Amino acid sequence: MYAIETNSLTKEFGKVMAVNNISFKVDTGEIFGFLGPNGAGKSTTMMILTTLLKPTLGKASVAGFDVVTQATKVRQNIGYVQQEISVDEFLSGRENLLIQARLNHVPKDQAEKRIDEVLDLVELTDRQKDAALTYSGGMRKRLDIAGGLLNRPKVLFLDEPTVGLDIQTRRKIWEYIKKIHEEFEMSIFLSTHYMEEADQLCDRIAIIDYGKIQANDTPKSMKAALGNYSVTFTFNDLSKKSNFLEKIKEIEHVKDITTKDEKVTVFSSKETIMSSIFNLSSGLGIEINSITFTQPTLDDVFIAYTGHDLRDNVGTYDRRKEHIKMKRIRA
Ligand SMILES: Nc1ncnc2c1ncn2[C@@H]1O[C@H](COP(=O)(O)OP(=O)(O)OP(=O)(O)O)[C@@H](O)[C@H]1O
Ligand SMILES: [Mg+2]
The missing domain is CATH 3.40.50.300 (P-loop containing nucleotide triphosphate hydrolases)
Structure with missing residues (x-):
């Protein structure tokens, strides 16, 4: 029962x-x-x-x-x-x-x-x-x-x-x-x-x-679905952003990418994600301003599933975005 x-x-x-x-x-x-x-x-x-x-x-x-x-x-x-x-x-x-x-x-x-x-x-x-x-x-x-x-x-x-x-x-x-x-x-x-x-x-x-x-x-498997590694960074040349993010997305072990303001967060199952990001950025002539390497949190999981974070004004968020995010998350 x-x-x-x-x-x-x-x-x-x-x-x-x-x-x-x-x-x-x-x-x-x-x-x-x-x-x-x-x-x-x-x-x-x-x-x-x-x-x-x-x-x-x-x-x-x-x-x-x-x-x-x-x-x-x-x-x-x-x-x-x-x-x-x-x-x-x-x-x-x-x-x-x-x-x-x-x-x-x-x-x-x-x-x-x-x-x-x-x-x-x-x-x-x-x-x-x-x-x-x-x-x-x-x-x-x-x-x-x-x-x-x-x-x-x-x-x-x-x-x-x-x-x-x-x-x-x-x-x-x-x-x-x-x-x-x-x-x-x-x-x-x-x-x-x-x-x-x-x-x-x-x-x-x-x-x-x-x-x-x-x-x-x-909570543990939700976090694990995003891989065990997350890298958050900002970079200087925003005109190259979509190209850069597309390239990162193509990396086989990348589970999800979320963006908030200037910050990009990449979730991956491999520790090498950090160096992959550096390699791609230098190939594209992009300079990384700041970068941090952590583990996914439940906050990240929430954003990955809903397309917004818990503190966002949910009334104004875009439902289409939610749908894209949902599809993107890979177990
Ligand atoms: N008695 C009611 N009559 C009309 N609409 C209602 C009523 N109770 C809840 N709603 C609406 O139903 C939706 C869900 O409300 P609910 O109170 O279940 O949310 P919640 O997740 O508990 O939110 P909160 O974190 O603010 O407590 C909201 O859009 C709310 O406005
Ligand atoms: Mg309530």
Whole structure:
């Protein structure tokens, strides 16, 4: 049995295809991530899986139960921490959790014990009696996450668990998520638009853009598909750019080329790519200004699959470019 299984899942809001024919499976025990920019369809998918929205078309099951026909069963088996912080500021941390426990039908005789346990897990025991109003953003998020654990879910949904938090706080939350995953042995489905988060936490990720899954694999194999080497450089004679890039593309071990402003990045499976670029440039009378040699990151993978990076203004990007990029990436 899969923790989550979807088949041609689709959600339309009027003319907007928020989720467009999505099929994927999440294994039991896996941490699976949806990585995508604003408006990609992450929250909509999550709301369908947590039974808050009905799909327009397609099917989905969570913990073995159909999200439409067995919604109550699904709800009994999941925890859901929504994107917006939902704690009641005027109640204490503990009071917030008591309400959560009641909403989730946690048996009364077990509620207090479980609250102690989750408070300890997210290290809020000392502050449990203080009003949530006095908590930092990171602490509020931790309280939210704690609330999602009270009914001992088989599948935990975390919608952008660290959005808007500073990097130290984000790292801390990642630690809690890893700890929760180990201690409760649950499956986790999270969404994020942070590459590093997907890379650090997820066993497998799906890159989602404009409601569609563009790639679905382990972060490691996604990076490996670009080869193990990446070279980024700038050069002086831009009139020769297309000729130069064509020549590089012809090199047998080159997997992909992306450009951003003046910078060109070449992905390759061979270390010799650096010298090949120098040879070609001197042959064409081009002078390389700066050059760096690294390994592909998940950022690179995202650009290779979608034609834009996560920080670009996605509203203005060219869909044709996306298509070219998709074809170009070679496994
Ligand atoms: N209730 C709604 N009515 C109409 N359109 C909606 C509704 N909810 C979402 N949408 C649209 O569906 C698309 C996907 O939105 P969604 O919230 O799922 O994206 P997201 O990936 O979660 O983005 P973000 O990173 O900003 O949270 C967007 O174009 C959004 O405007
Ligand atoms: Mg969202």
